[in-house]
Amino acid sequence: MKIRDLFINKPVISLEIFPPKPETPIDTIFDTIDALSDLKPDFISVTYGAAGGSKHYTVQIADIIKNKYGIEALAHLTCINSTKKEVEDILQQLKKSNIENVLALRGDRPQDESYIAPEDNDYKYASDLIAHIKSLGDFCIGAACYPEVHIEAESCIADLRSLKRKVELGADFLITQLFLDNNFYFDFIEKIGIMDISIPVSVGIMPVINKKQIERITSLCGASIPTKFRRILDRYENNPEALKEAGIAYATEQIIDLLSSGVDGIHLYTMNKPEVARKIIKQISSIRSHFENLNHA
DSSP, X not given: OOHHHHGGGOOEEEEEEOOOOTTSOGGGGHHHHHHHHTTOOSEEEEXXXXXXXXXXXXXXXXXXXXXXXXXXXXXXXXXXXOOHHHHHHHHHHHXXXXXXXXXXXXXXXXXXXXXXOGGGSSOSSHHHHHHHHHHHSOOEEEEEEOTTOOTTOSOHHHHHHHHHHHHHHTOOEEEEOOOSOHHHHHHHHHHHHHTTOOSOEEEEEOOOOOHHHHHHHHHHHOOOOOHHHHHHHHHHTTOHHHHHHHHHHHHHHHHHHHHXXXXXXXXXXXXXXXXXXXXXXXHHHHHHHHHHHHHHO
């Protein structure tokens, strides 16, 4: 099933996992998938690994999610260091596994000599990848969006124009970068409405359970840490269990606010921590059911 069709019965609840490192056996992820499958998400996305380092695992894991567990899989696909031939080979593998959904991303630049400069690459932007995928077959294509503006964008307007181009070239739905202040999302939705972008937007939420981890991630993606959450990090940084519980509570509060505002979907960045996802899904399940009933009324 194509993910765009899932949004007919919103809110869509989805999860994201990442593959093991290339030097680690793939079966280390099986327990995580097994635990998450019990939560009955609408779909599970599988990242491509840093600089595409785990790309072969991505296809295999998506295959298992789709064909063993019967859950829709969203395979990430990055293009910054890929040729058209490599992308076409991966898409062919996905087709063979009955994977219909791809999240088309530019990806992070490799930090070593393997990096290919954009002018020497087959792709410069995610929009180039979207156009290529669209030309090759009937995939449902997801794209990324940035409520706090992409860290490399010249301006908010430039970022919105880039997003508009992704949609015009074939993106079917959007998943946001993480944010810790819902006001960024509400402002973003207003702006894309003005741009006549009307495809579904699923909100990326990351439960914060490690101070160093979130500081590293936000520095890379440009997301800000609001004062309210900074106090939580500072207070509990030396108490891992307390920080974990506070992070889960904060993410749950964010999600409840978003669901109450009629969000299309919630995409939970699990960081391969099923127990964290389980606690959050349990707390929001009754609220989700309420909104599903309203949609069917």
